[in-house]
Amino acid sequence: MTQAWLLGQRALREGLRTPDALLPTLFIPLFFLVVNVGQAAKIFPGDTTAFLHGQGYGAFQLPSSLLLAASFGTAALFLVEEIEGGYFDKLRATPIPRSAIVLGRLIAESVKGLLIATALVVLGLIFGISIASGIAGFVLLVVLTALWAVVFSGFMQLIALKTRSAAATNSGSLVFFPLLFLTPNFVPRDLLTRPMEIAATFNPVTYVMEAMRSLILEDLVWGDILPGFAVVAVAGAAMLALNVRIIERYD
C-alpha cells in the first residue's frame, strides 16, 4: 500500500501541474447543470413538483453533473503517455506489486474526485441547492462521487492498457454518454416510458444517480443510498481485478 500511495502522490502532483486538464472537469458539468436547469426548470417548478421535495430543479440535476465530473478523469490518458514514453516499463521493472501500479493512479483519481465533488456541491449550495440529508449526507455524496471516479478511471485504464493508444482511450470515454443518458436523468424512473424505464433499471449508473439524488433531496434513506454504494463497490472491485490481471499479462 505504501508504494501505491507513493505513486498516488506522484499522480496528484502531475494533476496539479496540468490545471488545463482539470478545469474542463469542473467547467463542463457546470455548463450542463446550467443548461439543463434552464431548459426544464419551468416545466418542473419546485413548489408543485412532488419529486423535487420542495427544492428547485437544479437539486434534481446536480447528480448528473457530479457523475459527469467524476467521469472526466485524465488518469488513463496520462497512462498512455507513460506507456508510449517508456516510464510504464520503468515502473514494471521495479519490484512492487502490480496492483500498486494500478492503484496509484486510482488513489489520485479518488482525491481529485473528492475535491471536484466538494467544489460542485459548494457551488450548488451557493446557488440555493441544499443537502437535505445534512452533513453526513454531504460527506456520503462527495465520497460516492469520488468512488464513481475510481470506477470509471479503472474502466478507462483498462482500455489504455489493452489498446496502448490515446485515440482509442479517448473514444472509450464516450461510453459514459449512453450510460448517463440511459438513466432517470431528467425525471424519476417511474415517469420514464416503459422501454426507457427498463433500460434505466438495467443500467448500474441509475442506482448511483438515485443514491446521490436521495442524499440531496431527502433525509438519509438507506434503501436508496445503499444500492448506489453497492454498485461502486462491485464495479470498483471488478475494475481493480481486471486491471491487475491485464498488467500481470502485459507483454
Added chain:
Amino acid sequence: MEDVTTSAEQRPSPNGGSGASPAVQAAGLVKHYTSRNETVEAVRGVDLRVEAGEVFGFLGPNGAGKSTTVKMLTTLLSITSGSATVAGVDVASEPDEVRRRIGVALQEAGLAPRQTGRELLHLQARLFGLSAHEAAERTDQLLALVELENAADRSIKGYSGGMKRRLDLATALVHAPEVLFLDEPTTGLDPASRLTVWDEVRRINERGTTVFLTTQYLEEADQLCDRLAIIDDGRIVRDGTPAGLKADLRERRSLARDPTLDDVFLDATGRTRDRVAGEVQEVSG
C-alpha cells in the same frame, strides 16, 4: 563527481556470495509474438553467458531481437521458451527477485515528464524500498554522479536529450543493482553527451556492476565492452572479445590488414556496406 557509496560488489550474491554464477545466463531463449494472422519469431533460441563484472555488448541491426532479448531478461516480456537467470535468479519464476537485482535503462528514456529530476529519483528509490531519509541521500548522490544537481528541481519536460539519458541512467542505479541493462543508451545523443555516458558506464562497471549494453554503434562496443555478441534475425551469429572476433575474421579471410569491428559485424550478418547503410552507424569518439 561524487562517489556513490553503495556498490554492487558490496552486496551478497543470491547464491551465498560464491560469485561463481554468471551475471546473465540464457539457454535457448525464444520469443514469439502471435497476432490474429501470423506469428512473428523475434528471438529464435539465444544462448548467452555474461560473467559478473563484465561490460557485455549486444549488437545487431534494427529488428534483430536485441531489445526483445533485453526485455525478456529484465522481466518486461514473457519468455516463449527457453530459460534465463540474472544474478543467479530465474527470470520466469522469480521476477520480483530479479527486479531487485537489476537496473534498467531502456531505449526510450523512461521518465515521468511532469516530475522534477529530484522527485523522480526519490520516488524510484522509495519504490526499491529505501526509507524517505535514505532515498533523499541517495537522490543527492545520484544527482551529483550524473551532474544534474543544478537542474534537480526543474521539470523533466525541459531537460535536453542528454540530461534525460543521464537521469534515466541514475534512476536505474538507485538500488545499486548487480546487473545494469542499458538498451541503446546513447542513441540520439550528441558526441559530448555520448562521451559522458561512456564515462558513466565505465565508472559504474569499475564499482563492480555488470553492464549488459545493447548498441548499434560499433565503436561504442569497441570502446566499452569486454565481450560482445552479435544477434541477427533472432539468433546469435558471433560472440567473443572484440580483439578475438577481429583476429578470427582476419585469419578466416586471410586479410592483409586488421579488420575493424564494422568488418566483423558485416561478416557476421552477411550484409554489405551498401545494404547496411542506415542500419548501423559509425561514430567517432
